[in-house]
Amino acid sequence: MSATDSPARTATSSPPQTLRAGAERLCPAGLLALCAGAVAWLFIALLLGLIDSLKFHDPGFLAGSPYLSYGRVHAAQGTALLYGFAVPASLGVGLWLICRLGRTVLAGRFVVFLGALFWNFAVTVAVIANVCGGGRGYDYFDLTVHCAPLFFIAYLLIGVCGMLTFHQRQPGPLYPSQWFVLGSLFWFPWIFSTAAMLLLLMPARGTLQSAIHWWYVHNVDNVFLGFAGLASSFYFIPKLLGRPLHSRQLAALAFWTIALFGGWGGIPQGAPLPSWIISLGVIGTVLTAVPVLAIFTNFYRTTRGDLKRLDDNLTLRFSYIGLLFYFVAAAQQIVGVLPNVSAITALTWFGVAQKQLFHLGFFALTMFGALYYIIPRLLDVEETAWRPKLAKAHFYLTVIGIVISYLSLLVCGVGQGVLLVNPAHPFADVMRSTLAPLRVSTAGDLLVVVGTILFLLNFALLLTRACFKCWADCCVGKEKQPA
Amino acid sequence: MNSGATLFLGLFVSMACSFLAFVLGPQLQIGNLAQTDTVVTGDASPQTYPIGQPGDAHQGAEIYRANGCTACHTQMVRPWSLGPDIQHGWGVRRSVAEDYLFEQPVLLGTQRIGPDLANFGRRSDLNGILFRLYDPRLITPRSLMPSYRFLFEQHAIQGAASPDALVLPAQIAPPAGYEVLARPQARALAAYLLSLRQDVYLFEAPPPPAPKTNAVPAATNSTAK
């Protein structure tokens, strides 16, 4: 796949060497299927989110059909976002990083392709099940008992290939991104199988299910997606700036503290569980301040305030902003878990804002940055083949949309919480009064959807160009092949 | 940190710690909860609690889950020190693990776009629920809740009007000669919602002390949500 790039190729202006070094003409189907599928599902998830958002402008919007009711669309949106977009994007970018940093080819290319197809099939089944009312009612784990094994098998197919690829790497010290990618590769099957066993197959008793569900969602976000996104940032930011990462030790501290404390949390204050479980969650979440500070220091020293390079490099821009949103989302999570704050903000739009910032602001933007770099290399075209105007519009629309949506949901959540503290305010009146910022967030959602459409357009044009080039080289221009 | 094996081992240990703290530990403590006695004062004898959902209510729970009601409603009352839930009349005490013994899946929810429903059975009745499902603005004029009219059916009156037909105000009443009846799903859902109450006291959830703020009285049937 990507490893057919010659090692001397850099991200700077030197013209590419032979784009196909070697006789193999490797079709990058596996990673491409993962990445393309991921973006397509992101679009679907954003669309579903927009539909849900529009229902706050008129509760009667699409309320006539059970399939498009708020609850079912919400469930489908969660499934599409996490399992349709986030996991495959992590896998696609992660496997590419393993190949690149290990200076090797992807092992089992066909198996990865098969795994990607099977995963997309599983997501389709899960989303349709959600729309038909089959979910279990667990946020971000709304899977039927039949879908879970499908996901697990597809993941195994891809993950094992990733492990084999890592195993056949060139000897040498590991770069931090490789730790992070391995971390995410290992973490998902462990938490997913635990959740599937104890929530779907052999359900635990009573609120133990809720504890396990919250633990799973927190692990998926903080550890799995956190590792995947940070792997990309740790790779692209130093590389594209042309500077080394400031400190390997700080990266190691961040890695191990996320692994140790990142999964301790997610249980809201006041949940019907003994207080020790909730307290462990609180301390775990507060201790995640350590990796956040470590990552901040690391990148601050690496970039040393050099923002000039942002203008010419799309990947760098997305990665920077993604990292910025990561810090904001992490800070909000830490603040929100303290009992005094949580008494006001728990179970309001405050938590939704944080999750949205994390998923879209940090993870999606970081993945977009990675994809802008990776996809041309998978398709064997120039990075400049992206249409610059479309890419710029995508960037601005998405970032502005995310900021608008986040800030309005934050205001909405805090307002809702503060008003509810006074028992003299009836609940319905409080919700009515918070409609204004909620409706503003729809504008933000719309901008993000439009931005993603532009990206898909850009991607389609790139794909067309790549196919044309491939056809031209293979069938027409054999004699014109460079040496 | 340069060996895959070290990484794997370290990650496995981290995962094991997290698993022990949040999955195995709670399983050992509350994974085998059984019915318990309520706490009462004076000479009253304790009751067994909880007593599981009667048949219709169990089906109603399935409908609640299938329609994604957990997307907007929670079913957990927070203690008075951690939120205004009790002051809003959503419960007489906080929710504890024992309350959800027979729920499968546990429909706690994660966000309140609508009020908490843990004690909804205490403050509503069958007709109130059916009207609210048909058009929430009949009960709470400023409600954001969507209508669930697909849980009802409208058909021509044959002979005499059915005694169970909904009596709707003029602007949303069916045309003359037609009546609106709740489907079995709506009735099951109503049975489930009416079964939601957590108003007995337990050892771990004794009667809370009176909140220090000026609390409104516990909410009655319809408006103060």
Place this chain on the structure above:
Amino acid sequence: MSPDGAQKPVNQNGGEPSAGFSEIPLWLIMVFGGLFYWSQLYLDGHAGGFSPKVYAPYDSLDEVIAANPKGAGDEMRILGRSVFEKTCAACHQPGGTGKAGIAPPLAESEWVLAPGGDRIVRAVLNGLTGPINVKGQDWNLSMPPWRDNFSDKDIAAVLTYIRSSWGNKAAPIKPELVKAARAESHPGPETSEELLKIPVQ
């Protein structure tokens, strides 16, 4: 990887990024230490002793016991319940059902329900050994004495709890009764013949 990352040209690794070797700053280690210390204090204050019965806002089992309603006999029942669940339930089972080869049942047991409670007070204080017939079944096990582990109030409380749970309906036991029974010295465990000699009221 170069030890001095700052000046190395970027193409050293064939275009791939490298990581420098800068130590973790001291302030971060101090923040980590401080947060860790805070977290232990937080657990100390809010984890309720890791008890499954302690829910916020209570911070310890004692607070839960104190918050429970105090009616006639209720305080004793609640205390007795916690004693039972900590100690007796291990053998007699949480529902008082008993288990073959481990302990006889307490639910609807004629020994428990006998008026006055003198027999079971002595069984708990001094232990019980040898054959005994409970609810028509013969048991021959050994129960340790508990006079040194529990106060009069604790023993009275746990017997009050047992005598009013699982279908049992008998009067509470007073600590004075336990105190009087404790005063009679009894060298070894009771046997069922000795207990049967004690009159019931």
